[in-house]
Amino acid sequence: MLSRFPTLATEKNDNVLQSATMPFARYKLAATAHKATNFITEHTLLFVIQGHKLLHFEDFTHTAEGGHLMFMKRGIYTMSEYIPEGVAYEALLLFFTDDFLKKFLHTYNLTTTQAAPTPSHLIIPTTELLDSFKMQFLDYFGKTVEGLDTILQLKLQELLLLLLAGPHKQQVLAFLQSIAFGQPLDIDYIVRTHLFQPLSVEELAKLSGRSLASFKRDFQHKYNCPPKKWINEQRLAHARVLLQHTDKQVSEIAMECGFENIPHFIRIFKQEYGTTPNSDRAKKAIV
Known part of the structure; x- marks a missing residue:
């Protein structure tokens, strides 16, 4: 069975932030590890809070742990978690559409006509500002706020701006441009x-x-x-x-x-x- 993110039904300890037309984010908490093949239906940025997230490919496995974030292009991935004894796997996932990324790059004059191909995913360490963003964003789950859709759109822009202001700016920019303007x-x-x-x-x-x-x-x-x-x-x-x-x-x-x-x-x-x-x-x- 092929699971679909982020449109699939959430699991017991999952929470989702979404509008009438699109999901913005998902909070995942799991006490037991499992391995599954998932269709990531939108480009996804995943903050690992506790435990490890593993991406399995034919010849290698890439791991993101607490203090890392993983950006994945839309696609099919075989994924699993590693959960150290005494803790749970905890992650925050944020979703980005093609239109959102194109509008963002146009707004900040970051368009290109020669987007080079990039890998399907990008793993980088977080920064103090990114960790602060993550904790602030988690506060929106379970809240009823007037104009929440607009606020969340602005929060996603804030996250991308923080990434582009960080030490991995060039990697992040190339990754975003390959999504928005690649062939x-x-x-x-x-x-x-x-x-x-x-x-x-x-x-x-x-x-x-x-x-x-x-x-x-x-x-x-x-x-x-x-x-x-x-x-x-x-x-x-x-x-x-x-x-x-x-x-x-x-x-x-x-x-x-x-x-x-x-x-x-x-x-x-x-x-x-x-x-x-x-x-x-x-x-x-x-x-």
């Missing part, structure tokens, strides 16, 4: 990398840095086929290979191929191949 990612790379993740066309468009309309147009131009049809065909073809060459359950194969809704998988499999997954497997066994 859209290659469609073939995005689609093939995430083909078997349960992502919608809308989510793939967002990952590629395109509007839904632009993504559909560019996809059609590249593959000569609408994205939903092409993606389903690829997933179903892989599912059929697994059905005919493994003993995995139909539900397990569906999930492995990016279908979280098992009845939907069975229905479109039958539409594509004229038989149900179990019947298709049986026919292969007879042959």
